[in-house]
Amino acid sequence: MRRRSFMKGLGATGGLAMTSGLAAPALLSGAGRAYAQGGELNVGLLFSLTGAVAVVERTLHDAALMAIEEINAAGGVAGMQLKTFIEDPASDPATYADRARRLVIRDNCVSVFGSYTSASRQAVLPVVEQRNNLYWYPTLYEGRECSRNVMYGGAVPNQQQQDFVPWLTENFGKRFFLIGNNYVYPREENNVCKMLLAGLGGEAVHEEYVPLGHSDFSSVINRIRTEQPDVVFCTLVGDSDVAFARQYHAAGFDPEKMPCASLTRSEVEVQAIGGEAAVGHFSSAPYFMGYQSPENEKFVQAYLSRYGADQVTHFVSEAAYFQVYQFKAAVEKLDPANITPAAIRDAAVGLTTMAPQGEVLIDANLHTHLWPKIARWKSDGQAEILVQSEARVAPDPYWAYEGETCTGEGLVRG
Amino acid sequence: MDALLNQAFAGLSMASILLIVGLGLAIIYGSMGVINLAHGEFVMLGAYVAWAMQTFLGFSILTSLPLIFVVIAFVGWLVERGVVHRLYRRPLDTILATWGIGIVLQQLVRMFIGPESRFVATPSLLEGNTVIGAVVMSNYRLFVIVFALAVLAATWALMTRTEFGTRLRAVIQNREISECYGIRAEKVYAMTFAYGAGLAGVAGALLTPLVSTTPSMGTYLVVDAFLVVIIGGVGSLIGTAVAAAAVGEATALFSMLMNDTLGRIAVLLAIILLIRFRPNGLFPQTIRR
Structure with missing residues (x-):
C-alpha cells in the first residue's frame, strides 16, 4: 500500500516535470527535481x-x-x-x-x-x-x-611526509620514536613513515599507540627518556596531543635535540598547548596561518x-x-x-x-x-615556515600499497 | 633500575590525580549513596574557572584555588538543592539526573565559552624538574602529589575531628535517628555534596597544566575515579587513597612491561578480578544498617 502510493507520487512529479519542459536529466538523477x-x-x-x-x-x-x-x-x-x-x-x-x-x-x-x-x-x-x-x-x-x-x-600521507621525513633525518637523525592515538589514521601514517625510514636507512626505535583521549603520558615520556630517539614522530590528535606536548615540555626535553614532528598539530592545538611548550617543535601541513600570500x-x-x-x-x-x-x-x-x-x-x-x-x-x-610546508612553532603560537615544496605535490592515496592506484576510474589493482 | 624508579614516580603521579578526582566522588557516594555522574563536569568547571581567573584577572592557579573551591562548591550546592535532594529515595533516578546535569553543564560551556581547548599556564614557581640520581621528577607533579595528600588529610580531619564530621557520620549511619537528635540531615547532605563538588573543582584546576582544558575533559577522568572509589570500598577515605595508589602504580607497571593500551586493559582486567572476589572493595564499611 505504502509502496503504491509512493509510486503514484513519483508518477505525478514525473508527469509534472515532463509538462514543465525538458527536465529529463533531472528526472534521471532520481530525485525528480532539478x-x-x-x-x-x-x-x-x-x-x-x-x-x-x-x-x-x-x-x-x-x-x-x-x-x-x-x-x-x-x-x-x-x-x-x-x-x-x-x-x-x-x-x-x-x-x-x-x-x-x-x-x-x-x-x-x-x-x-x-x-x-x-x-x-x-x-x-x-x-x-x-x-x-x-x-x-x-x-x-x-x-x-x-x-x-x-x-x-x-x-594524504605522501603529501605530508615525502619531504618531511627526509628533512627530519637530515637535520636531527634517523632514530624515530612513533607515538599516536590508537586508530586508523596514526597507524597508516606510521606505516608510511616506516617505509620512508627504511629507504633512508633509519629506524623506528619504538612505536606506541594510546587510546583516544588519553591524557597521562608519564610512561611514554619515561620510555622516550630511556630510548633517547632523534625525533619524536607524533600523530596524536586533539586533547591527547595537547596533554602530551605540555607534559613533554614539563619533562624538560630540549626541542633542539629531540623535537616532536607532528602531522596533526595546528594553530588550534598550539593555542591550547601554550607558546612556551610548543616552541621549537615541527609540523608538516599544506597551510599555516602565518603563511604569506x-x-x-x-x-x-x-x-x-x-x-x-x-x-x-x-x-x-x-x-x-x-x-x-x-x-x-x-x-x-x-x-x-x-x-x-x-x-x-x-x-x-x-x-x-x-x-x-x-x-x-x-x-x-x-x-x-x-603545497606541503614544514614549519617550526614560535612562542606566539604561529608557525615559521622553514621549507616550502618547490612544486605542487600530487596526491597518491595508495602510496604505501604497491599495485593499487586511485585513478579517475576509481581504484585500479595491478 | 632507573627506568623502574622513574616509572614508580609516574605511577605515584597518576595516583595523586586519581586520588584528588576520586576523593570528592568518594565522599558524595560514600555518605549519600548518590552516584554523581556530573562529577566529571564539576572537575571541568573547576578547570574553566581557573582559566577565567587567569585570563580575566591574571591570577595563577595557585592563587585562585580557594576561590575555585568556593565557586564549584556553590554550583554543587545548587545542584543538590535543585535536583538531587528530591531524589534521595530513588537512587537509580539520581544516576540519570546527574548524568543529565553533566550533559547540560558540558553543552552550556560549549555554547557560552566555546568548544575549543583552553590554555592555562603552569605556575612559574613550579616549573622545572627535580633530579635525584637518574630519577627525573617534574616539580609540578611533585606538588600535585603533596597537595593530594594534604587534601586527604584535611578531609580526614574534617570527618573525624569536627562537629560537622560527627554529624555527617551520624547521618550516614542512621539518618532517622540522627534527625531525632536534632541533626538536620538535609543541611548536612547539602554541605557534603558542596564539599565534594568543591574538591572536584580544585582537582580540575590542578589538572589544567597537565591536560587539555575542554568541555569534555571530565568524562575521561570520572571513569577512572569511579574505579578507584569502588575498589577502595564505598565511603572509605583510606580505601580511596590505597586504591588510587594501587591503580596508579599498576598502570605504570603494566605500561612499562607492555604499552599504555595493553597496560590499561591489564589494569581493568585486574580490577574485574578483584571485584569478583572482594565485591565490597578493599576496605568495606562495617556498619550495621
Missing part, C-alpha cells in the same frame, strides 16, 4: 556544532559558511545564490549518515560540505554513493580510499574580523574554505540546466583555484594537489 531552481542552488553544511568533535568542526563550519556568504555577496555562482542548509550531526557517525540523507534527499542539495573524522566520512560515504551526490571533505586523512563521490581537499592575508583578515580576533585559521579550515570556491568554479563551467553532482565532479577535475596556501589543483582521483 537542482538549479528559481535562481538558487542548494548546498548542505554537515559539521558538528555540538559534541566532542565540535571543537574542530565548528571552525570548519565557520570557514565554509564564510566562503558561501562571500560568494553570495559577490553575485553568487553563475548568477545563482547558494542556499545553505545547515545540519548538526552532534559528533555521532550514525547521525552523520542520517543528516546527510536529509540534506541530499529532502533538501535537494547538489553538494554537501562536511566533517572532520574518518569515521564520519565513512558513515556518509554510502549515502552519497547511493544517491550519486558529492561530498566535499576538507580534512587531511590516511588515504586508502578512492570514492567517486567524495572531493578530498586535505593532504595575498590570498591568505585576505582569508585570515576576513575570518578574524568575522569570528573574533582570538580565533585562528588552520590547515583544515583553510581547505573547508577553498573547497567552496572549487565548487563554485566547477559549477560555473556547467550549463545551468544541467547541474548535477556528477557533472560538478567531472567539471572539477583539472580545475585550478587560488587558495590561501597557493594554487591548488583537483586530480582525476578527486584528491587535491597541494
